[in-house]
Amino acid sequence: MSVHPEILRVTDAIAKRSRGHRMRYLDRVARAREAGPRRGRLACGNLAHGFAACAPADKRALADDVVPNLAIVTAYNDMLSAHQPFERFPDLIRRAAHAAGGVAQVAGGVPAMCDGVTQGQAGMELSLFSRDVIAMAAGIALSHNMFDAAVFLGVCDKIVPGLLIGALAFGHLPAVFVPAGPMTSGLPNDEKARVRQLYAEGKVGRAELLEAESRSYHGPGTCTFYGTANSNQMLMEIMGLHLPGASFVNPNTPLRDALTEAAARRALAITALGNEYTPVGEVIDERAIVNGIVGLHATGGSTNHTLHLVAIARAAGIEVTWDDFEALSEQVPLLARVYPNGRADVNHFHAAGGMGFLIGELLGAGLLHEDVRTVWGTGLSGYVQEPRLAEDGSLAWVDAARRSRDADVLRPAGAPFQPTGGLKLLTGNLGRSVIKISAVKPERHVVEAPARIFHSQDDFLAAFKAGALDGDLVAVVRFQGPKANGMPELHKLTPSLGVLQDRGHAVALVTDGRMSGASGKVPAAIHLTPEAADGGPIALLREGDVIRLDAAAGRLEALVPAVEWESRTPATEDLSGNGFGTGRELFTLFRAAAGPAEAGAGVIAFGGAA
Incomplete structure (x- = not known):
């Protein structure tokens, strides 16, 4: 063939x-x-x-070296x-x-x-x-x-x-x-996500959330x-x-x-x-x-x-x-x-x-x-x-089946859900990142909004709970790359971002961290490289800068005049708090040696491989 x-x-x-x-x-x-x-x-x-x-x-077999x-x-x-x-x-x-x-x-x-x-x-x-x-x-x-x-x-x-x-x-x-x-199969995943959003809004309590999670992961x-x-x-x-x-x-x-x-x-x-x-x-x-x-x-x-x-x-x-x-x-x-x-x-x-x-x-x-x-x-x-x-x-x-048994789940190549794949590359003056678009509605593939800048997901969640995130925004969560703190997933942000989007706001996430294999309905430019801890362009962003995320065109840009952009110095962050507790002190060498996201974000040198 x-x-x-x-x-x-x-x-x-x-x-x-x-x-x-x-x-x-x-x-x-x-x-x-x-x-x-x-x-x-x-x-x-x-x-x-x-x-x-x-x-x-088994000893005899292994001693004879013939099996x-x-x-x-x-x-x-x-x-x-x-x-x-x-x-x-x-x-x-x-x-x-x-x-x-x-x-x-x-x-x-x-x-x-x-x-x-x-x-x-x-x-x-x-x-x-x-x-x-x-x-x-x-x-x-x-x-x-x-x-x-x-x-x-x-x-x-x-x-x-x-x-x-x-x-x-x-x-x-x-x-x-x-x-x-x-x-x-347990509690449907979309129902679990609904309860998570209700909890993020304070409309249900911990008992209801734990019940939903337990029925899902059962x-x-x-x-x-x-x-x-x-x-x-x-x-x-x-x-x-x-x-x-x-x-x-x-x-x-x-x-x-x-x-x-x-x-x-x-x-x-x-x-x-x-x-x-x-x-x-x-x-x-x-x-x-x-x-x-x-x-x-x-x-x-x-x-x-x-x-x-x-x-x-x-x-x-x-x-x-x-x-x-x-x-x-x-x-x-x-x-x-x-x-x-x-x-x-x-x-x-x-x-x-x-x-x-x-x-x-x-x-x-x-x-x-x-x-x-x-x-x-x-x-x-x-x-x-x-x-x-x-x-x-x-x-x-x-x-194997020659026809899908459920066309709402699995389709033939001649009648796909969309003509292109679920992942895209974004490039621009903020660096290079990836975005999962398969779960994002086409009308949300382009977001242009002011940046709200955070250096941890807890800072973002505190602002959300305080009601300080009303309106269109691009949430920038930086100093989350492999050298900064091991590049954690920021999946904890998903319910709150979903709530803001459901309220009718244009919402996106830009981060040098990971989002999750479960990245969902909010457009998220993730794995942004170079990372902030390496002085990457994400560290040049300032509160209120307008960011344009265009998944259709594959672009991610800060709409800042070039002269001003080039004159900025990268923001810095005290990362010492990432070095201790929950075993993190054992990984000091890993953080120092970690490669960039596009190279796999690892620490192993593969015998001289690129």
Whole structure:
């Protein structure tokens, strides 16, 4: 099937730009592969430590070095609803490995924090940095050189990107990502948002708000709105690291357990000991990265992936820029309406046809690269399938739906919700930023209003509660970038901004921080770079400056005469209060070393990659 010429152009540009870094990365992968299974290179004392706690049969198998050993890298904890189901997964994986003639060991755990718990709290200032900590922890787990492949258990915001970055550091090993699935549908997301706005206005109390939140987030599994966690699952599938159709099957069901066991078997089947060797460093190439960006646009996915996909690509020696996101956005139609850009949740998306239908439509329109490597052993056309359990309990795959089962949720490429993707790049004299427009009504894509400037979200909320934000405004919340305070999400602002907009005001947000994978109906120019702490143009703004945010034209500008603009000096802020409490003192070096948002806002140097 032919690929759209603009998709090919962007892919070729990325490949050309990345050639030197990618060649060096693949050379490292090849050298590691040529060294062969690592247990054969361990001294006897090393190996004895590595299998000391194993059952006798597993010890014999590992000592002979003739069976594959599968690493389990897990982000399990039982505070995160999305990760609580992983408690059972190691036993399922070990059982499947034994049945397939292999061995599986939990190689290590990685931290997993919940942005839902830390939203608006000091702990959120560790959130983005946790991605790189997770990558490092995954590297430590695999550093024992005991393994022939790995399965990665993770779901939520920074966790999957961190796990994949860690996996790519061991690019010679096959890597299969194993999701836990979304919780069943609870209180509709739009009703939850309505109660949040009522609480922000003081029209309901804390008891009513907690009741609504508890009915929405009510059981094991991923939160059901289409934020970063569920965008992660879409990406892992469309980039060929899940089994087909695995992303959105509910936890603790027979089908989910069967998919987990099948993932373990597949990981063992694609090691260098067999005939289907599939190292993760070759699965993630420029075509897979472009497929991921296309999927993000087609589904209105999380803004956080304008950071994470850049960092993931760099871990594989590939240089991606926001200009690539913008060019692809112009070609990719929006095919899904899932909250916050619609009323449906991910369970409805899955029931409407889910990933199999989506991938089939994008392939048919020439918007994806089919000729990629995947852990399934096929090109991407092998993902136009859905898993099913037969009456005897066996797992099989059937053709995915050829028609959407709900056109209010999922549409064909020929009849999209909008002709372009859900994310856009904004440029101008304030720098470069991104905006999620899929949930913003077209009549709100252009906002021109005076700036109200705040240096924290708490300052904004205090002004809102005091009734000081009456009228059109662009809320500027600065000193929220990675060097200032770790670039927290500012999702706590969403209800109040929504209230102001619903009162009939023209409202927008401009920030060098993040908003959320759940960025909603208020236009928000986020990830603005350079950040204020680096003296970026956002630090030149003064109270009352008129700002024009034009998502249609891709512009973000302060309407200040050039002579005056160039004469200004950047505002400064005492950031010492960001350095202590809730573990923030442990991340002083991270804040100092953090790269800019467009480079992924990370601290890891990827072997000389751009």
